[in-house]
Amino acid sequence: MGTTQADEIRPFAVHVPEEALVDLRRRIAATRWPERENVNDFSQGVQLAKLQPLVRYWGTDYDWRKAEAKFNALPQFITEIDGLDIQFIHVRSKHANAMPLIMTHGWPGSPLELLKVIGPLTDPTAHGGRAEDAFHLVLPTYPGYGFSGKPQDTTWGPDRVARAWDKLMQRLDYTSYVSQGGDWGAIISEVMAVQAPAGLMGIHINMPGTVPASVLRLIRNRDPAPESFSDVEKAAFARLDYFYRKGFGYAEMMNTRPQTLGYSLADSPVGMLAFFYDKFTEWTHSGGEPERVLTRDEILDDVTLYWLTNTGTSSSRSYWDAAQGGGGPFNAFDIPKVPVAVTIFPGEIYRAPRSWGEQCFHKLTYWNEVDKGGHFAAWEQPELFSAELRAAFRPLRQSL
Amino acid sequence: MSATDRPTRRSFLLSSVAVGALGLSLGQRAAAAEDNAIRPFRVNVPEEQLADLRRRIAAARWPDRETVDDRSQGIQLAKLQEIVGYWGTEYDWRKGEAKLNALPQFMIEIDGLEIHFIHVRSRHPNALPLIMTHGWPGSVFELLKTIGPLTDPVSHGGSPMDAFDLVLPSMPGYGFSGKPKGRGWNPDRIARAWAELMQRLGYKRYVAQGGDWGAPISSAMARQAPAGLLGIHINLPATVPPDVAASLAVGGPAPAELSEKERAAFSSLDIFYKKYRAYAAMMGTRPQVIGYALTDSPVGLAAWMYDYNNGEPERLLTKDEMLDDVTLYWVTNSATSSARLYWETSGQSVLLSAAQKTAEISLPVAITVFPEEVYRAPETWARRAYRNLIYFNEVDKGGHFAAWEEPELFSVELRAAFRSLR
Numbered sequence: 115m116g117t118t119q120a121d122e123i124r125p126f127a128v129h130v131p132e133e134a135l136v137d138l139r140r141r142i143a144a145t146r147w148p149e150r151e152n153v154n155d156f157s158q159g160v161q162l163a164k165l166q167p168l169v170r171y172w173g174t175d176y177d178w179r180k181a182e183a184k185f186n187a188l189p190q191f192i193t194e195i196d197g198l199d200i201q202f203i204h205v206r207s208k209h210a211n212a213m214p215l216i217m218t219h220g221w222p223g224s225p226l227e228l229l230k231v232i233g234p235l236t237d238p239t240a241h242g243g244r245a246e247d248a249f250h251l252v253l254p255t256y257p258g259y260g261f262s263g264k265p266q267d268t269t270w271g272p273d274r275v276a277r278a279w280d281k282l283m284q285r286l287d288y289t290s291y292v293s294q295g296g297d298w299g300a301i302i303s304e305v306m307a308v309q310a311p312a313g314l315m316g317i318h319i320n321m322p323g324t325v326p327a328s329v330l331r332l333i334r335n336r337d338p339a340p341e342s343f344s345d346v347e348k349a350a351f352a353r354l355d356y357f358y359r360k361g362f363g364y365a366e367m368m369n370t371r372p373q374t375l376g377y378s379l380a381d382s383p384v385g386m387l388a389f390f391y392d393k394f395t396e397w398t399h400s401g402g403e404p405e406r407v408l409t410r411d412e413i414l415d416d417v418t419l420y421w422l423t424n425t426g427t428s429s430s431r432s433y434w435d436a437a438q439g440g441g442g443p444f445n446a447f448d449i450p451k452v453p454v455a456v457t458i459f460p461g462e463i464y465r466a467p468r469s470w471g472e473q474c475f476h477k478l479t480y481w482n483e484v485d486k487g488g489h490f491a492a493w494e495q496p497e498l499f500s501a502e503l504r505a506a507f508r509p510l511r512q513s514l
Numbered sequence: 515m516s517a518t519d520r521p522t523r524r525s526f527l528l529s530s531v532a533v534g535a536l537g538l539s540l541g542q543r544a545a546a547a548e549d550n551a552i553r554p555f556r557v558n559v560p561e562e563q564l565a566d567l568r569r570r571i572a573a574a575r576w577p578d579r580e581t582v583d584d585r586s587q588g589i590q591l592a593k594l595q596e597i598v599g600y601w602g603t604e605y606d607w608r609k610g611e612a613k614l615n616a617l618p619q620f621m622i623e624i625d626g627l628e629i630h631f632i633h634v635r636s637r638h639p640n641a642l643p644l645i646m647t648h649g650w651p652g653s654v655f656e657l658l659k660t661i662g663p664l665t666d667p668v669s670h671g672g673s674p675m676d677a678f679d680l681v682l683p684s685m686p687g688y689g690f691s692g693k694p695k696g697r698g699w700n701p702d703r704i705a706r707a708w709a710e711l712m713q714r715l716g717y718k719r720y721v722a723q724g725g726d727w728g729a730p731i732s733s734a735m736a737r738q739a740p741a742g743l744l745g746i747h748i749n750l751p752a753t754v755p756p757d758v759a760a761s762l763a764v765g766g767p768a769p770a771e772l773s774e775k776e777r778a779a780f781s782s783l784d785i786f787y788k789k790y791r792a793y794a795a796m797m798g799t800r801p802q803v804i805g806y807a808l809t810d811s812p813v814g815l816a817a818w819m820y821d822y823n824n825g826e827p828e829r830l831l832t833k834d835e836m837l838d839d840v841t842l843y844w845v846t847n848s849a850t851s852s853a854r855l856y857w858e859t860s861g862q863s864v865l866l867s868a869a870q871k872t873a874e875i876s877l878p879v880a881i882t883v884f885p886e887e888v889y890r891a892p893e894t895w896a897r898r899a900y901r902n903l904i905y906f907n908e909v910d911k912g913g914h915f916a917a918w919e920e921p922e923l924f925s926v927e928l929r930a931a932f933r934s935l936r
Contacts, residue, residue, distance in 0.1 A: 144570075148809040148850035151802045152696050158857055159803030267581050334764045359861065363799045366792035373580045374588030374793075374821040378807035378814025380577035385807020385814060392803045427577035434587055 649726020
């Protein structure tokens, strides 16, 4: 049989064949465009005049090799967990008492959205922090995304991913660790906290699932927010209402017809970019101008990663797989025992009210609202994000 | 794209009555008459476009296959590859084009927009004028097989008293009609344009028919009750009552007091809402976003259209028929503009009686329920929704594209439904 053991951890580096890059540029150059939107705002989606210059840059001056170099400057590995190859970045701090932290990206993100916090978190003394705030970082790629394997069946819902992450931490000999995430990363961290494996000391999430079922029912039925709601709750209600009425089509499509959508995302780079950029536009804290907080290269690195790994469809399936278990991205997670820390970034899809968080996170150890940053908080505001993680996890270190 | 070569001699101008009604001066009138011309139209897609389409199909990049053994994640890879393989090689658009060009086609400007329509007059003098509207992801193609039975009933087992003069327009943003440059072309506005079209064709008394988008448009016409409209027939009626709609919205259980037929309808709707409505949510909120993909990728477009309602269209339609329709969307680059109709009506389901304001309709309404439609409208709900329901019938075969799938049966239904209005 093979010479590799199932739990072997193999070094990994990214090397995309030049041919794939040439093909991408060829497709971009051959793009067939629709006419422009017939409104003067974003209400029909990414505007033609906005997308075309970005695509032109993508097909000419943009350089994937720089993104590849960013990856390859980091210690990357692949290990098989539960029958699936999981790619991950693993950066150990030089500080002896660093806290092991597994951080999970989301959709339409990737580990690229987390790279800017590696310095501040693993090497705090070089970034205005203290040695006691250091973390060892593990950044896995979600199944079906990036360089991780694509599940061949439907069993890789959040429960299984969460269990795989605990296995990964054990395999790395981290007996005591914390978990963090936004988007899918929040859901995985929440599921881990519900599963409460022995080594998990706590979680920090920046897209908390706090919305009570009664609130979701009101929104789905197009009812107004109850008068009894506080101003903060009413504001959250309004954002959720907008999201479910105007901004949820992408998820509905991936929840129910990932394959149908996937043909477009596999065949059309521009179609993929538009589908993703739409969410960068809405979800960054940028007034609808994502380039104010992320560079064009950063956005394109991420989309190109999806393109080159042909993961438009397999990543969409993560929604379908999760949808089989019901629920929704913001539904309240009842977490009885494990400590939960939350940071609310103002540009998040909704700003969770603390009152809702207190109802479902029974050991809420940290709650803070900051003044900048959006859905991609680690990417948009890495320093602030890192400061939040230090503060959020500090009490858990003292209890070690 | 499309060119109007070899015009027929059937070009004629609008009657001066309508222009006079606008109160224009003589000079303006001459200019307006020019604008109001009904011009013959023929389809002739440049060969270069077809070669480009085949090139793109051959260069398709595919995803890995679905991770299930059924259609629950969408159209399956093996199925789509088979269809697309045929599309890129043996399929012949010129045959689809010939089907259209065998018919009298015209263009007319209405409300600032070019409207393409097929106009087939019956040889029978007392034929009833009928304007029929296609839907999404359909086109005028879905209606062509009923032209014979409806305009020439004698050759198709009917009597001369059942003849119709047929007007089949392409909706704004669809096929060879113009693409709206501004917002506002919702079913109400299309309905007004259709009434104007019938008026310009000189029809003083007529009826309207449709399924899918054709149903809300026909219903809007009935609500507006323009002079001359006698009644409508629809095969996707908006009968869902508010209490049932409320349960569906929250994914709740069926209201307790439903009859067996109502419960079956509820169940179909519940499945539709939970599993098959995402395409509409996407087009209703982000037509431009999905439009980029569908405009750039023929494979993406074929998958998007073919997947509609999780059907197995090849059971009922030939591959060529489906591909004629998909190719029409492709060569007219109308994936985005057609999706915008959903955006125009975002949140107003075509199935709900309240959303479609059916209570405001007093003109006669006729309904045929085809068994494989998204839901089988129960007669009880239909009677509640449409107070002047003159005809209701359930037939035993046919689905959402009833005119396309079962043209003979569909035509028989229209004859029966409209008989009392002649």
